[in-house]
Amino acid sequence: MMEWWNNLYQYLADYFQYVSGYQEQIWKAIGETFVMVGISIAAALLLGLPAGTLLYLTRRGQLLENPLLFAIVNSLVNVIRSFPFLLLVVAMIPLTRLIVGTAIGTLAAAVPMSVIAFAYYSRLVEQSLLEVPRDVIEAASSMGASTLQIIVKFVYVEARSGLVLGLTTSMISFISYSTVMGIVGGGGVGDFAIRYGYQRFEYEIMVFTIIIMIILVQSIQFAGNVCSRLLDKK
Template sequence: MQLDVVQYLHDFMAHVMPYQKEIWHAIGETFVMVGISIAAALCLGLPVGTLLFLCRKGQLYENRAVFSIVNGLVNIIRSFPFLLLVVAMIPITRMIVGTSLGTVAAAVPLSVVAIATYSRLVEQSLLEVPKEVIEAASSMGASTLQLIIKFLYVEARSGLTLGLTTSTISFISYSTVMGIVGGGGVGDFAIRYGYQRFENELMVFTIIVMIILVQSIQFGGSLAARLLDKRRA
């Protein structure tokens, strides 16, 4: 039995090793797409989510018009089927990066989804901040920027971290279908080399890679969130 397992693993790796260059290239493409989307989520999704929170009914800067517009856009993007969004954004992608094909081009629609997804999670995390914190900041004469950075983000840092972790895993999932616009990545490798060539070993290997990647991100994000949890300090 043990010899059979060893032989199976030997045969399995014999099928995989000739493609190691392509595998590493695909992993690199996935990292580029996901990395750009994470940057977009932090640079734009975080402020958008904060704006949604501040403009909500009953909050410090309540503004029904602004909230309705931003909230509507976020809802539309989040409810849009991802593949259709990728195709619909081809003209916009071509305008931004000069082409609609390639890894960087694929990161454009992925970034749009990232902004919408993380902004909603940011809003939810900030809603969990006790109102007393905002009242205390206002009574101390804190400016809007100070209120956001030194009070809201500090109180919600654990939730924001978990939200980013969840979003990152979603971005990885979305990136697997970016082969339709030449984005490459692990998913595209699995389809082209595994599924279309009937190389089941390559399919299994890419699934294992994705599982390891997702589990590592989830573990790291959960650990960071626990360490940042003010309630546990």
């Protein structure tokens, strides 16, 4: 048994010594992933949250019922979400070049990711707000609250747990999307695994990057669950 443990220890020591040779590239890849995902999260909050709220407000029977506006925003969200992500990245190259001046690089990769973030999170926001009991809105209206006050002080408060879980789910999806951004030179952990692991047949590197992704996703999910539980007053 002792010999088995010694062999395992020696194997792990050799493995981490081998991986440490790529330390600089690994940290660079993690940083690129954080940049792409961070910009996507910002887009989800700044664009997806208002869009999802607008979808909720303009639905039939809601405070700002507007079938035409709802149909326009709903169709836009559906069209973006219907695009296979890789095709969306390629189709947006002209727009990406217009916005950031280039179609290659981490910032360029963040543009299509921000677009999908807007569409993805807006739908989750709409679903979370629809779960708020109608009684809450009626009570707020009876107290003379404006539409903005109803949304900010009542609906968002009631739906905050779901909004946090939706953002957590979105963040994990953004990490998944970031793994294919090597096609436009976006870099990231996924691109590192392909270039240094798969293409060079160094499967130890691929395994290590998979472990990194698992740890990252599990950490985000755990943090999201804790925040959601703390915010849930039901």
